[in-house]
Amino acid sequence: MTPYLVLSAILFTIGSVGVLTRRNSIVVFMCIELMLNASNLAFVTFAKQHGNLSGQVAAFFVMVVAAAEVVVGLAIIMTIFRTRRSASVDDPSLLKY
């Protein structure tokens, strides 16, 4: 089962680097989804490791939360895009002035 966990760790790392480096807010969002998916893989792997379905239930709840989060997040991005004409994460820094 260790290879699955290593793959999950790799995907999580790539997702976190993406969140830090990418400028387009939609791509940043995709990287967050990648991190959620990586954690889901770990959940499902541990479910099989321990012969217990709780891990799969947790993965299911993560998916539901991810769906809700994407809906609200994309709505926020759309609202920012409407006023700023840009989806870059650098532009909302104007909020601090």
Next chain:
Amino acid sequence: MTVFWILSPIMVVAALGLLFVRKAVHAALLLAVVMISLAVLYAVLEAPFLFVVQIIVYTGAILMLFLFVLMLVGVDASDSVVETIKGQRVLAIAAGTILGLLLGVSVGQVTLGTAVGLSDANAGGNVQALANLVFSRYVFAFEITSALLITAALGAMVLAHRERLTPKVTQADLARQRMQDYADSGRHPGPLPAPGVYARHNAVDTPALLPDGTAAESSISRVLAARGTVRTAPVNAEDIDQITRQLGVEVDTAPEVAGKVGAAASTEEDVR
């Protein structure tokens, strides 16, 4: 394990591509690759329900929502490579490497032993067993989830809502405006000419021809003109010659025009 060793390189490469591709649409497609591969891994890991949910919810709903927003925001909106915080990218990659090493080493240190497997837990069917758990031990979390979903739907509606600042333009207003424009600037009040009228093709990218043989700019969509994909009559004429040569057919004896006196002469070039 064969499936895993086939899919995991694909997933890692696609995920790395997510970091490097310039266009957001390509990133979305790479994410789709990762998610579908993950769904297959779920099937291998004895989670058929999550396999289906991953396909339907993630690749079906969430990714389509991403693509939908990308289309609204503009597909061409590519990432800028300008660093706004100095050294941020290098630091981020260094921190990511450290995190990856930390996770990899800690996972590698753990001895997991042989996997128990889910054949016992899935004995009565995976979906039934999951339903038993969701509606008994995790029923409270399940109820909270419903509240979360309602909140998210309401939040999205509130965020996407836009108050109308100006009164709605009615048909009568539009007609009045059209006549006003005609009176002021002499703009033609009728509908715009259709593309391709009296031109050789009737495709939308072929401008209609005016009586003097010049192209009528107003017959072409502004978007096509901005992209520069408008086809002019000479280009189309070249196309016809090329196709005639490829087919080895004489235009005058071709079945569509054969026998029609002056059929070929009805095109604009000949008239001109």
